[in-house]
C-alpha cells in the first residue's frame with residue numbers, strides 16, 4: 312500500500328522569540344524590525360510566507376498550541392497503526408532553534424516526567440505504549456508484550472550508540488535485499504514507562520549538544536530513537552518499530568560567522584541535510600533513475616522512513632520572525648517537497664515465535680558455535696555442576712555457593728535477553744540468541760570468576776582442618792604463607808580449570824535455546840534437591856522434570872548482607888558484601904534493601920546493565936532516576952556511615 316508522508320508545520324511562538332532576542336542582546340529598535348512577522352497561518356492546512364507565497368501542508372498548528380495537541384494530531388493516528396504491525400517514523404525538521412527537540416521532547420534539558428504538562432512527543436508516546444501493555448490495544452485480544460529501545464546519533468558522518476556507556480561506533484550496512492542494518496547496535500528491553508524514560512534520558516545526556524548563537528542547547532547531531540514492539544495475540548507475535556528522528560537544525564554557517572568546532576559540526580549537519588534534500592527531490596521525480604541514499608550516513612539511516620516500509624510524519628518547525636527569513640523559506644520548501652513522497656507500507660503478520668527444532672539442539676558431532684579465542688559454547692558439563700568439586704589431587708569438597716551461583720547464571724541469562732549485549736553481531740534469529748548468551752557469558756565470566764575463586768579457595772581451605780589462613784594465600788601466588796597445607800591447597804587450586812568449569816555451568820542453564828527465558832524459569836522450578844550432599848544438577852534432571860515427583864524448590868536468593876559488629880574488619884566485610892550484593896543481586900532482591908523500592912531497584916539494575924558494576928557506594932550518586940537524597944538515605948539506613 313502506498314502511504315504519503317504526512318507533513319505538518321509548527322510555528323514557534325513569537326513571545327519566545329522576543330525573549331530570545333533580548334537574551335541575545337538585541338536592542339528595542341532592532342527588536343521592532345526583528346519582530347516583523349514573515350509567516351502567518353491562513354487555515355488549518357495553509358501558511359502564507361512573506362506576504363507572497365502560500366504553502367499547503369497536512370496540518371498547521373496554532374502558535375499557542377500545546378504539546379498534547381501536537382501529539383494527538385501528529386502521532387496518535389500513527390500509534391494506532393503501529394500496534395497493527397506497521398512501522399512508523401516521527402521526524403522533526405527545521406532550522407536551528409526552531410523547536411524540534413522541544414516538540415519531540417528529546418532536548419537533553421527535558422527531565423523525563425510523564426506528569427509534566429509540556430512533555431514532548433517522546434514522553435507521551437512512551438506513556439501511550441505502556442498504557443497498552445496492561446490493557447488490550449483495542450484490536451481483538453492483542454497486547455504489547457515487549458518494548459526494546461535503541462538510541463543512536465549521527466555526528467560528523469559517524470554513527471554512535473548512545474545506549475553504550477563507552478564511545479561505540481556503529482557500522483551501517485545493507486543486507487542482501489538492500490535493507491539497512493545497523494551492526495552491533497544495543498537494544499535494551501524496558502519494562503516500565505519510568506525505566507524507558509530513565510534509559511533514554513541517560514543516553515540523551517551523551518548526545519552532542521552545544522551552546523550556539525541561535526540556541527543555548529543546540530543539537531550538534533541527528534538522533535534516532537527506536538522503540539521496537541512485540542505484539543502478542545493468542546500465543547502468536549508480531550513486531551513493529553517506531554522511530555523518533557530529531558534532525559539537527561540547518562545552519563547559516565557562513566552568515567552567522569561561527570568558527571571552530573561549531574562551524575565544523577555545522578558543515579557536517581548541512582551536508583547530511585543537503586543529501587536528505589536530494590533524496591527527497593529524487594523520490595519526487597518521476598524520471599529519477601537513482602535515489603542517492605548512499606550520499607550520506609543520514610540518508611542511509613533514514614532510507615526506510617522515506618522510501619521503505621514506514622508510515623511517516625514530518626513535523627517542520629519554523630520561526631516566524633523577519634530575522635529567520637532565509638532559513639524559514641528553505642525549510643518550508645523542503646517540507647512541501649517531502650509531502651509528495653509516498654512510502655510502501657505493509658504490516659507484519661502474527662507468527663508463532665521462532666522455535667529451534669530439538670534435533671538442532673543436540674546433533675551428535677555437530678561443531679558448536681565458536682568465536683575466535685573463546686571456549687566452545689557447549690562445553691561438556693563440568694565437575695562444578697555437581698554439588699562436589701573434585702580437584703585434580705583427588706580430594707572433593709562441597710561448593711556451598713553453588714545455588715547462589717546458579718541464581719546468578721539465571722540472572723545473567725535474563726539480563727542478556729533483556730539488555731541485549733552491547734557489542735554482539737546481528738545474526739539469524741537462532742544464532743543471535745545463542746551467540747548473545749555465549750558472548751555475554753564470556754564477557755562476564757572473568758568478573759564473576761574473581762568472586763567465585765575467592766569463595767572456592769575458602770571452601771578448599773575449610774577442608775584443611777586446623778589451619779587458619781586467608782583465601783588470599785591461595786589466590787595470591789606470592790603469598791608469604793608457605794605452610795604445607797597452603798602449598799597442598801594451592802597446587803590443587805591451581806589445577807582446577809575454573810574458566811571452563813564455570814562456562815560449562817553457565818551454559819548448562821541455557822541449554823534450551825528455543826526459549827531461553829522459559830528454559831531458565833523451568834530449570835529453576837525443576838531443580839530438586841534431596842540433600843546438600845547429593846544435589847545432582849544435571850541437564851537430564853532439568854529435562855526430566857515432568858517425571859520428578861519431589862517437591863521443587865526455588866534457588867535461594869543471595870543472602871542479604873547484615874552488619875555483624877562494629878570492629879573495623881566487620882565493617883569492611885559488611886561494606887564489601889553489600890557492594891557485591893548491589894552488583895550481583897536481581898532487582899527483586901535489591902529492592903528489598905532498606906530505602907530501596909522497586910523504582911530505585913530498577914534504576915540500579917538499568918545502570919548496572921549499561922555501565923557495568925558499581926565501583927563503590929559513591930557510584931550510586933551517578934545512577935539516573937534515583938531521588939536526590941537517595942545516596943545519603945541509603946548510606947544512613949544501611950549502616951554505611
Ligand SMILES: Nc1ncnc2c1ncn2[C@@H]1O[C@H](COP(=O)(O)OP(=O)(O)OP(=O)(O)O)[C@@H](O)[C@H]1O
Pocket residue numbers: 322323324327405406407408409410411412413414418526528529530531558559560561628
Ligand atoms: N513551541 C514552543 N514553545 C515554547 N518554547 C519553545 C517552543 N519551541 C521551542 N522553544 C524553546 O526554544 C528553544 C530552542 O528550541 P529547541 O532546542 O527545541 O530547538 P531545535 O530546533 O531543536 O534547535 P537545534 O536544531 O539547534 O537543536 C528552547 O529553549 C525551547 O524551549
